[in-house]
Amino acid sequence: MTDRTASPAGSPDLNAPQRSRSRALRANLVAYGFMAPAILLSILFFIIPAILVVYLSMTDLATANFTSDIAQMNFVGLANYVTLFHDPFVKKIFFNTIFYVLTTLLLFNTGAALFVSLLTAHVNRRAGFIYRALWLLPRITTGSVYVLMWRRIIAEPPFGILNQFNALLGQPSVSYAAESPWTFIILVNGFIGLSFGMVIFTSAIESISKDLLNASLVDGSTLLQRVRYVILPMLRWPLLFVVTYQTLSLLTSFEEILLFTNGGPGIYQTEVWALTAYHRALSNYFGNAQWGYGSAFAVVLVLIGVTLAFIYMRVFRFQELVNDPKIEVL
């Protein structure tokens, strides 16, 4: 194999090792060229801020002594972490988070998403598009309007839509916001989260070769057999990706909970870790946002997320998927 673009035509191959080394170097340079924008952005907006947030968590930076000059911040060591672990509600918030992430992830972000994409892939194509467009609505509606809509769905009579149906059916009215806040938080987030998996799964199902499906049809497979033996194996990568990615998304997402219950109605009843970080760092009731203390919460969350990411990579054997670039140096 000759690399015509690279080597001068007709030059004899006298010092092969040196040439291949320079060629490898050039291939690496090409690769880094492709990667350059992403690397630059990651360093600027992830790596540097990540280091900064760890540093911030060891300062007592707050509204009162805010400064954008790193050198002037008060270094307090691990004091914020000591405060954090002595917080009486930390355990509850921690388990709230685990409950919220697991339930939403399994039932909606992957379970229902897979179900909907399988269903919409098996109906007439145009109908499938319409359904998917409708399922995408929660994601494209801006958060405050979407949450407003759900508030109206569960509101007390005479405003609530569910209670209007209850009245039509002769059932007593229910104050859903007080009685089942978690159910609706999971629904509110699940309906948004579903569309992510749906779009990715659908793209993957659509890109399964039609020959493969036709072959299995000719062989007389049933629908469930096709799903089980043809479609699901092809969905391995999207599934792992959605599970991993959405776990981390759910861990760090709080906007809908903030708008919907803001951690209430009971004491920290629906508070999750990311929301606590936000409350501490950005919206303290006493008007003194504790950036440093909030950053400590963020760092703990990051540690949980990173641990989970590594566990996922190990369990799902990401290394195998990551291992084999299709084309080595030519």
Added chain:
Amino acid sequence: MVTPVTTTDAVVTSAPNTTTAAPSSILSGIWRGLRTAVLISAVLFAGAILFGWVIQPALESVGVEEDFTAMFSSLLLGLLPVAFYVGGSIAARDFRKHSLSTALLIAWLITVLGYGLLTGYQYVSESGIFRQAPTLGFTMRQTEAGVEVVSVEPGGSAEEAGLQPGDIILALRRDSVTADDLQTRIAQASADDAYRFRITRGGEELQLTTRIYLVSQLDTAALVRGLIAALIVASLALFVPASWMPHILVIVALLPLAAGYLWLIIATFSARTQGLLPVDANGNFGGLTLSNWSFLSGANSGGFTVNILTVTLNSFLIAATMTVASLAICSLTGYALSRMAFPGRRGFLSMTLVLHGFPAVTLFIPIFLVLINLGKIPVVGQFLGYNTAGGIALVMIAFELPLGVWLMKGFFDTISWDMERSALIDGASRWRTFREIILPQIRPGLLALGIFSFIGGWNAYLIPATYTVGTGLATLPVYIRQLTGELNPVNWNQVAAVGIFQLIPIFIFFIFAQEYLLNIYASGTKGSA
């Protein structure tokens, strides 16, 4: 050849190939139907047990006050009988071609059996139709004067207390009541609760105390109605074409959203709403108005005079820039990660995924510090620093990176590399191969990422609101937040109108994107594996 299937697969599905041989007998049909019905019910039951009896106590023991598991568990239990009827009927579908009456017989027999089991269980546990309901032993109706006692149950507590037909109930203790209200209270009361009524009888006022007691409200009509409903469900499951099933399931699942968005649309055209009904100031049906849409003409809305065109254009520019930039950056990166071997490749892949675990909101201060310092760089800083469109775009693209890079890598991985290799062997450069051979093959992937990027940019609130000062760069979401600010009384219906306005362009964008996909799939991807 399809891998051999397990028996459950063969039973659960109603594939045409299993019907070719005529079913042997009704008995075997019933047996098969029952097996399917029991299997499906068992799965639901196991789910209900898992959530209601395993997960819930576990969560309770660690202090989580949640209501979801109980709700979900009872939903599964409620669906169990329906699943039983449907499961049995679906198994009976195989008999449909052979003999319609046999199929119907099997489906109905299984359904009656299931209904019998359900009723038997309810009888034993005194639940459902055999539930003992709280009552006061009289019937009532609402009249002008108050709640009129229509009839009194002999031997009930109302009769013992001396209540007579024709009495008008004025108040419960001291609070005036309506018939609806009273019935709701009674339904929620428990045995021995005391109710003291103030009544008038022939112009004379009396006070009577009655006590709640429980009666079995066995209603044979309801029992028969339930059976008929079950049989209808079973017949539907038997006769509704299999191709309708996905439609039915998706539409049922969409119902909550349908109700919500219906309300959103109605609300934008009305002064106020009750449930899904537009009402005027007196609570009567009506009150339709266009005033919620006055923001379109730039009218003063909620204390903010905003040029809606500028705001929309800002949103669009940010979203479009973000989409183009993240598609370019992520496809380049994804290609390199999928196709090239270079030091640091695996590290970068793991890192991007881990980075996604960084909560955006808590990186805000560090990012603010970074942007301030970027702004100090000569020339470039003017476009990329704090309070510039470029700075916002950069931050948002960065947050889109983990998704984009992994998504693109995944799509590149699925493409066969034969064409690419031959292009490279023929001397095309990596760049040319990427642009002319590979990129056209991952259009579905580009589109999927494009949709997410555009939505991300279009809906972005936190980043534009955090890193800009003043309204020069306000986007639609920022505008909506201003409308819902705490300083003014919020006109929620106007918020809904702006929300719908914001929704429309992106919805259209999505529909066009789908159309584009349709064309790709219809014509087939040129040369794809």
